[in-house]
Amino acid sequence: MITTNVNNYEQENYKNTVPHLEPEVWERVNRLHIRKIISEFAHELLLTPELQSKEGDWGVYTLPISDTAITYHFRAQVLSLDHWHIETTSIEKYEEGKKVPLDSLSFIIEVKDIVGINEDILPLYMEEINSTLCGRAYVYSQKKTTSEDLVHADYQDIEHAMIEGHPCFVANNGRIGFDLVDYKKYVPEAAAPFSLLWVAGHKDNTGFTTVKGVDYEQIMSSELSEETRTAFETILHNKGVKSSDYFFIPIHPWQWHNKLAMIFAPDIANKKLVLLGYSEDKYRPQQSIRTFFNISNPTKHYVKTALSILNMGFMRGLPPSYMITTPPINDWVSEIVTNDAYLEKKGFTILRETATVGYTNTYYYNAGKDTDYNRMLSSLWRESPMTKLRSGEKLMTMAALLHIDKNGTALLPLLIRDSGLDTTNWLRKYLDAYLSPLLHCFYHHDIRFTPHGENLILIMKNNVPVRVIMKDIGEEVGFVNNDVALPEAVQQMRVPVSKELKILSIFTQIFDCYFRFLSHILVEHDNYPQEKFWELAADCITTYQQENPQLEKKFEECDLFADEIIKTCLNRLQLRNNKKMVDLSDPFKTQQFAGTFKNPLAAYKKVAL
Structure with a gap:
């Protein structure tokens, strides 16, 4: 028997990290995912299934993998817009005439030359595929909510029951950077409430911008209790600095522990950036994994923060330059939408991003403006839809x-x-x-x-x-x-x-x-x-x-x-x-x-x- 000296918290995390990775679940998510790969790659003309016979509206297709003894067989209808409706249970893989199990990662390796995946990209793309499969397996093994349950469910219960991600992308739930413990704490399908961390950014490095009619004091008063603001200001006072020289910034806890505490170390040491602590409100992540809904006070703003994980083609940062322009753009669009009689008749509206804050790390900014290192510390506040x-x-x-x-x-x-x-x-x-x-x-x-x-x-x-x-x-x-x-x-x-x-x-x-x-x-x-x-x-x-x-x-x-x-x-x-x-x-x-x-x-x- 293996024994360890880890504490109870670590023991609990160790035991509960991978209960979703079981053969039956894994086989099912791979079958569904291969269905999606074939459908979307065929839609984009990356793969060309070959019609063998017709059965009414359905066709029997094969997909031979060139230069190998591998062939996939399935039944499908090709719907409008070249959309492949593949019968999930019909998909079979044969290698040298023998039926073998379906496996998404093997499929990607098999077709890499056909679809043109560069060798430099392939390993990371496979990791994104693997993470997408793990997420689906987690939902299938842990979530008990059915579609029948969702018919009368509330907004957030529906939000956290979603499985698919973006319907077009094959690798649509990468979240590269999260470990399994992070996954259970921070992904939308886990629906775990958590508090946001707050830091103070010196005004020499920090920009704060709002829509018309809103200012910094209004945002802080609406988002932080008087008790919490006093506690944060006391921390700054005890460090020998003036709170009036800083803007308060909400951040994702993962971002602090994994990125900011190290990459922004000089600014922290020089009191340009000061850790303040957690606020009392609890949030849940939305399908957009860096956007958070306030479950303690649902009419309060959404908060969106930079989150330096790789997900579906982008490192999910927020550039400070975009934070400066976001409120004016929201003002401009909102004025058009609000004053348009046709849109008013249809009830169409937007959620304004009412305030933004962005911190510039001068070291990395001077080294090159257009990098992910310059998108690590920004946040915005967006109106809650509950007010609509x-x-x-x-x-x-x-x-x-x-x-x-x-x-x-x-x-x-x-x-x-x-x-x-x-x-x-x-x-x-x-x-x-x-x-x-x-x-x-x-x-x-x-x-x-x-x-x-x-x-x-x-x-x-x-x-x-x-x-x-x-x-x-x-x-x-x-x-x-x-x-x-x-x-x-x-x-x-x-x-x-x-x-x-x-x-x-x-x-x-x-x-x-x-x-x-x-x-x-x-x-x-x-x-x-x-x-x-x-x-x-x-x-x-x-x-x-x-x-x-x-x-x-x-x-x-x-x-x-x-x-x-x-x-x-x-x-x-x-x-x-x-x-x-x-x-x-x-x-x-x-x-x-x-x-x-x-x-x-x-x-x-x-x-x-």
């Missing part, structure tokens, strides 16, 4: 519409059934609440958002979407008109884009990256024809166009009814550079394209305009 609710309403992440629980039950059909509406009428209301305002922002205001499932909050009444809330404004909103002047304070939001690619702001972000999966859920779990879904989407677009004939020229320039659309490939981006997929200041410059696909809306062009 009216009587009888509740919140739900839009990611929930794609949720399938560990029993294979999809949430969306259950929500529709509980609402009392049929699927068609429910979808009409959803599209009116979600798609219509995004079309208006794009065509009328030249504003594009990143409206994927995690970034969009649905306001539901009787489980019917009635309004939507857009978040992550400062970092992910873009202005896509090169000819219109912008105020100097918001120049950063301008996205250089050619007229030919401008349409992708709608088509890629909404149709390919979200509706493609929503339609699949409806086909597989609700027996709802995909043609009917796309017809409803076309009806929504047509209605908007008929209501806004003054925008006819823009509708023609960015034609959502075009026969074909350029195919934007997200996994190709990650496979090319999994540490920095996109230059956020010029995202179209680094996009990866792979031909075109047929537009399912084109069949309804005759009724447009």
Whole structure:
């Protein structure tokens, strides 16, 4: 028997780190993940399955791995937008004619030359795949919440029940940097409450910016109790410095212990950066792992902090330069949204990022501005969506519409059934609440958002979407008109884009990256024809166009009814550079394209305009 001298805390962590890693669970998550790899890599034309025979709407396919004796077999339907609906139980792997177990990491190694994974990238990409599998295994072995449970669950219970991550990416839950103990403390699916640490940053190195009508004192008074502020100020006084020379900054505990305490050691030693301690409020991480919801006081701000872990193509830092421009951008977008009669009618709103704080480490800044070391210590405060609710309403992440629980039950059909509406009428209301305002922002205001499932909050009444809330404004909103002047304070939001690619702001972000999966859920779990879904989407677009004939020229320039659309490939981006997929200041410059696909809306062009 192995004996150790570790304390009880370490013993407990040692015993409970890997109970989810069992053969049956591991086999299941690998099968599901290989289904996803084949589907998304085939969608992006990285892999080309070969049709062997047809069985009605289904085909029997093989995927031979060149220069090996390995072949994969499966049944699939190819839905609109080249979406591969693969029957999970049908996937089989044969090596030299013998059936062998499915294994995602082996699959990645087998296809690395076919899909063009560079040897320098491969090991880290495999680690991201492995971490994604571990996360799925944890949920499947630990979580007991079913889709039936979520029909009437509250906002945060739904948030922490989500499994999939971004639907397009194969490696979508990397979180490289967390160990297993960190995982159980800080990932959204673990749903463990924790307190944020606070530090004081000297004003010589720290910038604090707010939206109009808000100042530093208001933020601190709303986020910290008088007792806590006094305790923090006493710490500074005892160090012989003035609290008025500092800004208080909330930070992730992991960030302090793993990055700041060492990399910022000179600043700590010279009292430029002072550790203050924990605040009393408890938070839970959201699907966006560096954003935290205040569960002690739900109407208080979200807090978003820099978190130097590698996750889905980026080190999740926050640059101080972005912190300076975020509040002005939020002011500008908020003024447009608030004063637009059409958006008001649709109930469309945003969560403003009301204040930001960023600390500059001068050593690393002088060594090179554009590095992850210059994104390690920044935070922002975002409005709570709880303040947007009216009587009888509740919140739900839009990611929930794609949720399938560990029993294979999809949430969306259950929500529709509980609402009392049929699927068609429910979808009409959803599209009116979600798609219509995004079309208006794009065509009328030249504003594009990143409206994927995690970034969009649905306001539901009787489980019917009635309004939507857009978040992550400062970092992910873009202005896509090169000819219109912008105020100097918001120049950063301008996205250089050619007229030919401008349409992708709608088509890629909404149709390919979200509706493609929503339609699949409806086909597989609700027996709802995909043609009917796309017809409803076309009806929504047509209605908007008929209501806004003054925008006819823009509708023609960015034609959502075009026969074909350029195919934007997200996994190709990650496979090319999994540490920095996109230059956020010029995202179209680094996009990866792979031909075109047929537009399912084109069949309804005759009724447009």
